[in-house]
Amino acid sequence: MKMRHCKYQGCRKLIPYDESYCHAHELVMASKAVDEEIERKRLESVSQGYRASERHTRYANSEHSHELGHAFYHSQQWARLSARVKVRDLYTDSIDRLVYGKGELIVDHIVPRLVDEGRALDESNLWLLNREHHNRKTGLEKKMTTEQLKRMTKNDWIELLK
Template identity: 45%
Template sequence: MKKYVHAKQANADRNAQTLRGQYELAQAIKEYDSTRRQELHDGFYNTKQWKTISAYVKSRDGYADAINGRLWDEGDLIVDHIIPRRLLPKDKHLDTSNLWLLTRAQHNHKTSVEKKLSENVLKHASREWWGNVLREKLFYIY
């Protein structure tokens, strides 16, 4: 299984280096966002406040992901709520202490784990706990 996952990732990395691969990835992301990520459509992530806070967090963290500390380009990182935004009071949506940087793969894995956890667990999951969960998963992928 590890060999298959590694080969699949290597193939995706190769495809992402071509213009056609980049276009197909962008289309797949756009399709995913429009059909499965309804939180994008409430307008929050398009507000000037969010864009300002997002740029601040990227700068604060030096464009390094929170899991491995590896440096990335601006477009390769996602500013993520450690405790999901849907569980926070409205006045805490822009709290920078609850925001960190993840790569798309890390963010997607975190989202899949979140779907399996209760709201009570999610409300109390710390940055360190999430770091351990995501590092463990990524260890098995690579």
């Protein structure tokens, strides 16, 4: 059987010649196609004025944006790290284990960034959550003390969010 390398950026896995991607990257590429279709439909449904205003975040001109940590989440270092985590976890939510499109997942800190700033860029402290799970986790975090948050593990959060 003829074999070749997966076409995904630098992947060296051998696959049958009639396939383009290994199993893991086939899921990533399918997810990208779904994201592109969702974005295409979304753009068709919004007005041109809204599309133009969408280029700016709602906090871009806010004098309080630095307090909310937006500079951190707009850094190149965070962008690269969060993209790597999405590929590492194959666009799969850590709670329900379902694959989601790129825009539906949030790279989240298991121990919140503001609780332990030393782990803000620690890949082992990051996981993927869909928006619903992320919002529920954020609500629970607000009710917890700093000491409780520091002790929380990935498994603790999974139990709470299930």
